[in-house]
Amino acid sequence: MRNWAETTSAKINTVVEAIVAALMLALVLDVWLGVVDRYYFHWQLPWPEVLARYLMIWAAMLAVSSGVARRDHIGLTAFVMVLPYKLRRMALICMDLLALALFLYVAWFGVQFAQSGAPRHAMIFGASLAPFYAAIPVAAFLSSLQLVLVLLRDMGAHIDRPPFSDHLEEELP
Numbered sequence: 001m002r003n004w005a006e007t008t009s010a011k012i013n014t015v016v017e018a019i020v021a022a023l024m025l026a027l028v029l030d031v032w033l034g035v036v037d038r039y040y041f042h043w044q045l046p047w048p049e050v051l052a053r054y055l056m057i058w059a060a061m062l063a064v065s066s067g068v069a070r071r072d073h074i075g076l077t078a079f080v081m082v083l084p085y086k087l088r089r090m091a092l093i094c095m096d097l098l099a100l101a102l103f104l105y106v107a108w109f110g111v112q113f114a115q116s117g118a119p120r121h122a123m124i125f126g127a128s129l130a131p132f133y134a135a136i137p138v139a140a141f142l143s144s145l146q147l148v149l150v151l152l153r154d155m156g157a158h159i160d161r162p163p164f165s166d167h168l169e170e171e172l173p
Contacts, residue, residue: 005152012149013069016062016142023059027052047124054132061139068146071154089156096151103144110137 034048067073080088117133 005149009149027055058135061135065142065146092156100147103140107140
């Protein structure tokens, strides 16, 4: 089960990171176009600034699940590290479950948030804001999925055996 969770998490993360990279490339090109327009061509394009905002939101929100998959998010471990190993594992599993509850909560209410954007229109694009608002529930769902997978993969041992470190081969109790 651990190997399956690790493999699945890595595959999902690879796809998400590729999407984030593409969004960041589009963001850089969009901002570059806005600067060139403003200072050289004076086309007065109205959409690069708005598009940049939504590209940045999508990229940042999707990157959250990548941080979850890699266990790269900030954590306060000073208290946890003084606990005995078995209690530390239980505490870390409980923290993962609390984070999962938060992500599921955000996903659940994020769907309603995205639906509230459907009747609203971006005047510049002439399109519904629902696809832009959908970044919240999509990112929360992906983060929930990744959190379940890394929880199965690590089972609370990620502080003692970081998931991406090859130098820790010894078996802990």
